[in-house]
Amino acid sequence: xxxxxxxxxxxxxxxxxxxxxxxxxxxxxxxxxxxxxxxxxxxxxxxxxxxxxxxxxxxxxxxxxxxxxxxxxxxxxxxxxxxxxxxxxxxxxxxxxxxxxxxxxxxxxxxxxxxxxxxxxxxxxxxxxxxxxxxxxxxxxxxxxxxxxxxxxxxxxxxxxxxxxxxxxxxxxxxxxxxxxxxxxxxxxxxxxxxxxxxxxxxxxxxxxxxxxxxxxxxxxxxxxxxxxxxxxxxxxxxxxxxxxxxxxxxxxxxxxxxxxxxxxxxxxxxxxxxxxxxxxxxxxxxxxxxxxxxxxxxxxxxxxxxx
Amino acid sequence: xxxxxxxxxxxxxxxxxxxxxxxxxxxxxxxxxxxxxxxxxxxxxxxxxxxxxxxxxxxxxxxxxxxxxxxxxxxxxxxxxxxxxxxxxxxxxxxxxxxxxxxxxxxxxxxxxxxxxxxxxxxxxxxxxxxxxxxxxxxxxxxxxxxxxxxxxxxxxxxxxxxxxxxxxxxxxxxxxxxxxxxxxxxxxxxxxxxxxxxxxxxxxxxxxxxxxxxxxxxxxxxxxxxxxxxxxxxxxxxxxxxxxxxxxxxxx
Ligand SMILES: Nc1ncnc2c1ncn2[C@@H]1O[C@H](COP(=O)(O)OP(=O)(O)OP(=O)(O)O)[C@@H](O)[C@H]1O
Ligand SMILES: [Mg+2]
Numbered sequence: 001x002x003x004x005x006x007x008x009x010x011x012x013x014x015x016x017x018x019x020x021x022x023x024x025x026x027x028x029x030x031x032x033x034x035x036x037x038x039x040x041x042x043x044x045x046x047x048x049x050x051x052x053x054x055x056x057x058x059x060x061x062x063x064x065x066x067x068x069x070x071x072x073x074x075x076x077x078x079x080x081x082x083x084x085x086x087x088x089x090x091x092x093x094x095x096x097x098x099x100x101x102x103x104x105x106x107x108x109x110x111x112x113x114x115x116x117x118x119x120x121x122x123x124x125x126x127x128x129x130x131x132x133x134x135x136x137x138x139x140x141x142x143x144x145x146x147x148x149x150x151x152x153x154x155x156x157x158x159x160x161x162x163x164x165x166x167x168x169x170x171x172x173x174x175x176x177x178x179x180x181x182x183x184x185x186x187x188x189x190x191x192x193x194x195x196x197x198x199x200x201x202x203x204x205x206x207x208x209x210x211x212x213x214x215x216x217x218x219x220x221x222x223x224x225x226x227x228x229x230x231x232x233x234x235x236x237x238x239x240x241x242x243x244x245x246x247x248x249x250x251x252x253x254x255x256x257x258x259x260x261x262x263x264x265x266x267x268x269x270x271x272x273x274x275x276x277x278x279x280x281x282x283x284x285x286x287x288x289x290x291x292x293x294x295x296x297x298x299x300x301x302x303x304x305x306x307x308x
Numbered sequence: 309x310x311x312x313x314x315x316x317x318x319x320x321x322x323x324x325x326x327x328x329x330x331x332x333x334x335x336x337x338x339x340x341x342x343x344x345x346x347x348x349x350x351x352x353x354x355x356x357x358x359x360x361x362x363x364x365x366x367x368x369x370x371x372x373x374x375x376x377x378x379x380x381x382x383x384x385x386x387x388x389x390x391x392x393x394x395x396x397x398x399x400x401x402x403x404x405x406x407x408x409x410x411x412x413x414x415x416x417x418x419x420x421x422x423x424x425x426x427x428x429x430x431x432x433x434x435x436x437x438x439x440x441x442x443x444x445x446x447x448x449x450x451x452x453x454x455x456x457x458x459x460x461x462x463x464x465x466x467x468x469x470x471x472x473x474x475x476x477x478x479x480x481x482x483x484x485x486x487x488x489x490x491x492x493x494x495x496x497x498x499x500x501x502x503x504x505x506x507x508x509x510x511x512x513x514x515x516x517x518x519x520x521x522x523x524x525x526x527x528x529x530x531x532x533x534x535x536x537x538x539x540x541x542x543x544x545x546x547x548x549x550x551x552x553x554x555x556x557x558x559x560x561x
Pocket of ligand 2 (some may be wrong): 045
């Protein structure tokens with residue numbers, strides 16, 4: 001697929017001397033939802049800010065739809081909507097005015113119908129004549145999204161869009177994002193909620209210490225790194241793993257009362273049947289069993305630890 | 309040219325003025341009236357005519373300039389400083405607008421407000437003194453040129469300031485003294501020779517003198533010199549602003 005955004009060798013060293021990004025390469029496909037995951041200070045916001053023209057990169061280049069973000073800034077920026085991480089709003093304006101202002105700023109002719117639709121979709125319509133400072137935090141977050149959507153962007157950056165938004169509205173928001181994607185909008189979101197990435201994203205990028213640790217299709221990532229564990233609750237504690245079971249790479253769990261078998265869900269044969277019969281032969285009996293699959297969260301924690 | 313963006317910014321800034329109508333219009337009118345009562349009427353009645361113009365009338369152009377300068381700088385610097393302070397500048401930086409369009413929007417709005425203010429003060433002054441404007445078109449041109457120039461200057465300060473104190477410092481420490489020493493309330497010809505020479509380094513002298521000439525055809529310096537000096541200052545401000553945008557100075561990390 002044709003990439004719509006191509007980040008090449010982007011580095012950023014802030015005036016303080018801190019290097020926030022180290023030669024980042026990333027290509028984003030047209031129409032996908034890409035989730036950027038990473039711990040606090042990883043460089044997610046910095047990367048987004050560079051693409052959107054808010055931060056100057058120290059080196060490297062970015063193209064959007066084949067155009068350089070600096071040289072063709074006008075064409076590039078009119079395609080992009082940005083929802084910043086910080087709740088920065090014009091406190092004294094009304095919801096309606098500040099949303100219409102955004103549309104004008106991006107050079108689009110006024111279109112009250114569209115503004116109305118956006119505000120309705122984000123459950124802000126009944127607040128349209130309110131001053132922004134009278135809104136709650138979650139409403140302000142949605143207002144920022146409305147502002148970004150007011151000018152009908154082809155690419156939408158959401159920097160932690162659901163921080164501070166309640167569960168129900170979060171679900172609505174996810175739904176809206178999916179609808180946007182269905183209409184052909186490319187969405188890049190950052191989040192700390194792994195479930196959000198798991199729920200929403202087509203691809204997941206993990207960024208840590210200013211480096212992209214991995215970018216992978218979500219399903220592949222889950223498959224590749226998704227290990228399953230079988231936990232067997234034993235009837236009596238073991239001192240050591242019986243030699244007859246050595247080939248399975250077992251671990252002894254809690255109080256030597258558990259046997260833990262890790263297997264790969266992708267493998268053709270999981271080896272569970274042979275394990276159970278080998279246990280029978282070795283005279284190890286169990287009272288209960290349980291399987292767990294590593295979530296994206298585990299994968300993420302592992303990755304971040306590994307790159308530390 | 310993204311005219312819609314210019315218009316959006318302009319309207320946004322003007323609506324801010326309406327919200328703060330009290331500060332924007334009423335308080336300068338009030339303070340100007342006070343100047344008239346104190347300088348024009350109370351003290352002015354004891355001062356003889358200056359070059360054939362009554363003292364009350366003589367100070368009108370100076371007073372308008374005083375408000376025009378301070379308000380242009382205050383409006384324009386606050387206009388761009390506030391989004392930087394609150395963080396809403398992100399939207400401006402990520403929008404498809406050129407520096408010129410940003411300047412047109414912000415400076416245009418700030419200048420419009422000061423021009424409006426200048427006209428209101430002029431009308432207020434007409435209550436106190438008998439005014440005769442010799443060159444109305446030139447007078448308006450000076451009004452506009454000065455409002456634009458000092459709004460540009462204010463814009464620079466708004467970009468440069470990194471705290472509210474700094475925002476106040478230049479108007480307080482530079483603009484106000486220069487205006488008071490720039491022949492607002494007197495003709496610099498009244499000064500000793502040495503201070504007359506020093507005054508020629510004060511750009512406000514050229515503004516006030518040229519502006520006053522458009523009213524009464526009396527001036528401290530030749531009116532063409534006044535115009536040239538003001539235009540030169542305007543170009544200098546434009547050059548500084550375009551440098552600031554080019555380097556992202558205080559705008560981008
Ligand atoms: N203006 C700045 N000057 C100096 N350092 C900065 C600046 N902005 C960010 N940084 C540093 O750059 C690093 C990356 O910051 P960034 O905001 O990109 O992280 P992030 O991944 O978005 O984190 P979070 O999840 O907390 O939002 C951090 O260590 C931060 O302290
Ligand atoms: Mg961030």
